[in-house]
Amino acid sequence: MNDNDKLDLEEFIDRMRGGDLNAKDMVAFQESLLADPALRDHYRARMRMESHLLATFRSAQPELVPPVMGGRQPSGRRPWWVPAAGLGIAASLVLAFVAGSAGGRASHEPVLARLVSESEAAWSGMVPVGADGALSAGSLELKSGLVELRFESGVLLALEAPVKLDLVDPMRCRLHQGTAVVEVPDGAEGFIVETPGGHAVDHGTRFAVNVDPRGESAEFEVLSGRISVHHARSGTIADLTDAKAVRLTEEGIESLEMLPSRQVDADSDAGMVRLRTGGKETSIIRHTEAHPTETLLDPDFLMVKKDVGNEWGLPKDRRSLIGFALGGIHVREVGTARLRLNLVPTGLGFVSLLPEVCTFAVYGIRDDAALEDWPVDGLRWEDAPGSVDKEGIIDDDEVIRLGSFDLPRGRTSGPVVFESPGLAEFIRADTTGEVGFLLVRETPPLDTWSLVHGFASSTHPVAAGPVLELGLEPVRNPGPGGR
Amino acid sequence: MILEQQFVRLFVRHEAELRAFALTLLPCPADAEDVIQDACVAMWQRIGELECEKAFRSWAYTFVRFTALNKIRKSQRSPLVYCEELAELLAIEGESEAERAHAEFRALVACVEALPDRQRDLICRYYESASVRMADVAKALRRNVAGLYKTLLRTRDALRHCIEQRMAEDGFDGSKPSH
Secondary structure, three states: OOOOHHHHHHHHHHHHHHHOOHHHHHHHHHHHHHHHHHHHHHHHHHOOOOOOOOHHHHOOOOOOOOOOOOOOOOOOOOOOOOOOOOOOOHHHOOOOOOOOOOOOOOOOOOOEEEEEEEEEEEOOOOOOOOOOEEEOOEEEEEEEEEEEEEOOOOOEEEEEEEEEEEEEEOOEEEEEEEEEEEEOOOOOOOOOEEOOOOOHHHHEEEEEEEEEEOOOOOEEEEEEEEEEEEEEEOOOEEEEEEEEEEOOOOEEEEEOOOOOHHHOOOOEOOOOOEEEEEOEEEEEEEOHOOOOHHOOOOOOEEEEEEOOEEEEEEEOOEEEEEEEOOOOHHHHHHEEEEEEEEEEHHHHHHOHHHHOOOEEEEEEEOOOOHOOOOOOOOOOOOHOOOOOOOOEEOOOOEEEEEEEEEEEOOOEEEEEEEEEEHHHHHHOOOOOEEEEEEEOOOOOOOOEEOOOOEOOOOOOOOOOOOOEEEOOOOOOOOOOOOO | OOHHHHHHHHHHHHHHHHHHHHHHOOOOOHHHHHHHHHHHHHHHHHHOOOOOOHHHHHHHHHHHHHHHHHHHHOOOOOOOOOOHHHHHHHHHHHHHOOOHHHHHHHHHHHHHHHHOOOHHHHHHHHOOOOOOOHHHHHHHHHOOHHHHHHHHHHHHHHHHHHHHHHHHOOOOOOOOOOO
């Protein structure tokens, strides 16, 4: 089949959509199909693709979730999923496919950025964010907390509340109020932050910008690299390099002493340390010997699934391991601890086959260097800390349950924060300088085809990987008689 | 004998391939949608006849095939339906590809994710509704229709290549795949 034949078929399909195909064309096409088995093969493959794409993108309809999966309907009532008169099956059949995040975006607005993590974030009004964290052009107002956005250009923006910001395009934003730390990777040079009085162009760097609450002036501080600050009214340009700072107002640009107290570090606030895995993370799958792990696991995801298997296959439970080096942290000073994860769609399995709520347990790997030294590559289920042979049983000699969190069915993306008294206590007891966690889904699915939950690993292209957030409190020397 | 709850689960599992099968027999999306809807109701009314889960697929295909053929018989004057002979032929060939249709849909979801944004946006616009015409998309994007046909063709070729690759990686050989 040559390209012209393919284009003819495309046109046929498009005209069929609109119902404006005439009988003569239809007869000619039918005769070709009847006479040519190869054309029929191509046609069937093409129509399958057509149907699959319609099913995928038509899920811009709200996702429909069975309200009563648990039992039979009372007799005499129309079953909940049977179409009511006048309704299409897709609108009334509570059986819609969930086609990963690809099908979820109803808007045609181009995605400019994605929400990659948030910490205690509270927004004002409606946030133009899609189910997969996608943000299109528009205004954001963060009342409290910290969030990170990644523009489609690769630029990472950490916002510290209170912030008012407009997303303009993948290479431009407008800051009306508040503090942002901008990280521009190679290839995204030229990113522009507009502020009162002018704008700054980033030439590949990390810099902080703060617009005062009245929106009258902006202060720029280069943390590393180079930016140029442009004064709108006069056209004056100031080049800034490492550790230089300026204030931009309607009147002009003035140099500033960069005060240590104004330096912004996205990873450490006063008394708060945020640790990342540095790549110490992996997923494991049960019955490794029966499954090619390279196709069922993906290093971008920390996959978690409790499985039941079926007559065609062994259960493919998945668990994830996450490790953090504690560096020079005095663990006795750890007052609070949170494990921050970002849930991301894996595209594997169906949400509708999950129970209404899934419980996930977080286990701490016991404080033993031999247990904590698990390999990131090629780790087999039965060799991983916490696993007993090929069974799904947890080995309490190797891990300790620190607590759990629940996720409702239907939630496949967004931040997840795990916090428990056991977590901080576990970290305070560390002696090896490293802590590791095992993430397990405890709730079995209704069927083996259920969703595989995934949390972003540190290599995930969009969402941020796991973060261990520790609140440090100076330890007072015990007084006389103190303990 | 299976329960209603089991039926729902089975329908969800096979819905994509059944829809694809219906669209092959009745290429007008609105007709195919009617067939799926009618077949689904007919299946629900006769759940008692389904003895076990394993029998669901061929049972469901039979419902879709008969519902489609009925519709074709009633609409023979319409230029949008095939003759019965062709529909029967496509049904026989299509039923033998049930496993493939199922695996293709699973792979497609991941492959769509991997498309560059512009291509995904175009696909999204065209497939958001079966009533969207290429001319509508062309107007919205200020592009010419012929160019868009070609772009969509290339995008679908890329998807097909990705799907085949993923299915090969998943060891698809016509046997029953699972997650």
